[in-house]
Amino acid sequence: MKRLIVTGDDFGASRGINRGIVEAHEDGILTSTSLLVDRPASAEAAALGCEHSGLSVGLHLELDAVAPERAAAECERQLARFVELVGEAPSHVDSHHDVHRNARVLAHALALAEHARVPLRGHGGARHVGKFYGQWGGRTHPEQIGVDGLLRLLDAEVHEGATELSCHPGYVEPGFRSSYLAEREVELRTLCDARVRDGIRAREIQLIGFRDLPALAVQAAAPEGAA
Numbered sequence: 251m252k253r254l255i256v257t258g259d260d261f262g263a264s265r266g267i268n269r270g271i272v273e274a275h276e277d278g279i280l281t282s283t284s285l286l287v288d289r290p291a292s293a294e295a296a297a298l299g300c301e302h303s304g305l306s307v308g309l310h311l312e313l314d315a316v317a318p319e320r321a322a323a324e325c326e327r328q329l330a331r332f333v334e335l336v337g338e339a340p341s342h343v344d345s346h347h348d349v350h351r352n353a354r355v356l357a358h359a360l361a362l363a364e365h366a367r368v369p370l371r372g373h374g375g376a377r378h379v380g381k382f383y384g385q386w387g388g389r390t391h392p393e394q395i396g397v398d399g400l401l402r403l404l405d406a407e408v409h410e411g412a413t414e415l416s417c418h419p420g421y422v423e424p425g426f427r428s429s430y431l432a433e434r435e436v437e438l439r440t441l442c443d444a445r446v447r448d449g450i451r452a453r454e455i456q457l458i459g460f461r462d463l464p465a466l467a468v469q470a471a472a473p474e475g476a477a
Contacts, residue, residue: 257280418434
């Protein structure tokens with residue numbers, strides 16, 4: 251069985267991003283999101299996550315400006331803040347700009363995920379695909395994040411087992427600072443396009459969230475023929 255987790259990064263970055271992620275979950279294919287815990291819209295995002303029980307909410311570590319020797323403490327602080335906001339542990343852990351992939355940070359991120367008993371992006375649970383992104387070389391490439399681009403990506407990257415597709419949907423409000431702006435609204439339209447859901451169904455891909463992974467693991471480990 252091919253299973254797909256669709257994760258919206260940057261939950262909490264702004265009210266417009268929050269609105270877009272919720273819309274992509276309610277009207278589109280988004281099943282999961284990752285929360286920034288130190289932004290002005292983080293509390294609103296946490297409340298929205300709690301209102302949508304089908305949405306897996308993970309921790310989006312923000313470590314860009316953190317010295318490596320402070321990474322462990324900062325990871326712990328952000329996890330504690332997540333629990334304070336959401337009221338429970340995250341469904342998964344990843345990081346802003348994928349900083350957790352840095353060799354000097356990875357060990358701390360892995361330790362945090364192990365402590366929380368949740369998967370870290372790219373390290374267990376689901377294979378990560380980050381190619382649904384509409385900018386490189388300083389230029390916008392809307393064709394990469396349109397309907398046809400996404401369906402081609404699914405054909406190339408989604409195989410047997412669980413795959414996570416990260417994305418960045420949202421509405422861009424005046425004053426929102428990011429190098430990735432107009433592309434967020436293109437992503438949102440694509441994720442909510444009925445042709446994408448129809449394409450996923452035709453490809454016999456099951457949409458799941460990170461919170462579904464433990465039960466699927468138990469199911470996979472059960473002896474054949476067990477009730």
